[in-house]
Amino acid sequence: MTFFDTHAHLDLPEFEANRAEVVARAVQAGVESILCVGITADSSQTSLQWAEQFGLVAAVGIHPNSTAEVGDGDWDRIVAMANHPRVVALGETGLDRYWDHSPLSLQQDYFDRHLRLAQERDLPVAIHCRDAQAELMPMLRTAAARGPIRGIVHAFSGDAAMAAECIALGFYISFAGNVTYTNKKFEILRAAAKTIPPDRLLIETDSPFLVPQVFRGKLKFNEPAHVVHTARFLADLRGVSLDEIAHQTTTNAKQLFRLP
Numbered sequence: 001m002t003f004f005d006t007h008a009h010l011d012l013p014e015f016e017a018n019r020a021e022v023v024a025r026a027v028q029a030g031v032e033s034i035l036c037v038g039i040t041a042d043s044s045q046t047s048l049q050w051a052e053q054f055g056l057v058a059a060v061g062i063h064p065n066s067t068a069e070v071g072d073g074d075w076d077r078i079v080a081m082a083n084h085p086r087v088v089a090l091g092e093t094g095l096d097r098y099w100d101h102s103p104l105s106l107q108q109d110y111f112d113r114h115l116r117l118a119q120e121r122d123l124p125v126a127i128h129c130r131d132a133q134a135e136l137m138p139m140l141r142t143a144a145a146r147g148p149i150r151g152i153v154h155a156f157s158g159d160a161a162m163a164a165e166c167i168a169l170g171f172y173i174s175f176a177g178n179v180t181y182t183n184k185k186f187e188i189l190r191a192a193a194k195t196i197p198p199d200r201l202l203i204e205t206d207s208p209f210l211v212p213q214v215f216r217g218k219l220k221f222n223e224p225a226h227v228v229h230t231a232r233f234l235a236d237l238r239g240v241s242l243d244e245i246a247h248q249t250t251t252n253a254k255q256l257f258r259l260p
Helices: 019-028 041-054 064-069 074-081 104-121 133-146 160-169 184-193 224-238 242-257
Strands: 003-008 031-037 057-060 087-096 125-130 151-153 171-175 201-203
Touching: 003 201, 003 224, 003 242, 019 031, 019 041, 019 224, 031 041, 031 087, 031 224, 031 242, 041 057, 041 074, 064 087, 064 104, 074 104, 087 104, 087 133, 087 151, 104 125, 104 133, 125 133, 133 160, 160 171, 160 184, 184 224, 201 224, 201 242, 224 242
Parallel strands: 003 031, 031 057, 057 087, 087 125, 125 151, 151 171, 171 201
Antiparallel strands: none
């Protein structure tokens, strides 16, 4: 039984002291691979370096909340890195109306750049959407109207209707530790998780964020080994075995990223 963590930020400072141990624990837990996701040009470069060192894969891009910090040449660096054989996706990109770090118009500009580059290179995109469904969905519809588009709506936080439209447009839906949270406001998310077709379901940790419920209040940081807990929760929620969730989500990730 193996798992694929489709979204982790191993480049962040939280892992500076024990990165190799974190990866080793993931392997011991059955995590076959990890998508190391960048949030700036520098972060993307570092994520790619760790992917090379540990035999993982990477996504390169500029997070919506980082768009106001983009320097001269940063986007060109992302475009160049997209040629690397270990880069299997673009992102993290998308829109965020929760934080006020970057103007929406700038976020939209860079999101559009990622979507167009993804279509040009036939790469999937890792999409961030926080309190921005009304602005994000029209951009996905426009991109899909241009031609085939594929990717992940990562750490999904929407409802079943949003998930269904994203799937219809060509995307996979990925669940992180927040689907395990017991707060009433996450009931809509859990209801959505029951509706995802098996061949469009993915799992992730979004490490070091979104610690699963079982570790809340006990651990400061999430890590890829904990993707197993999200998988087990989804298995129980959907009424299937953990082995089935593990096999299906790993198969889906490999298909999306075009890995053997």
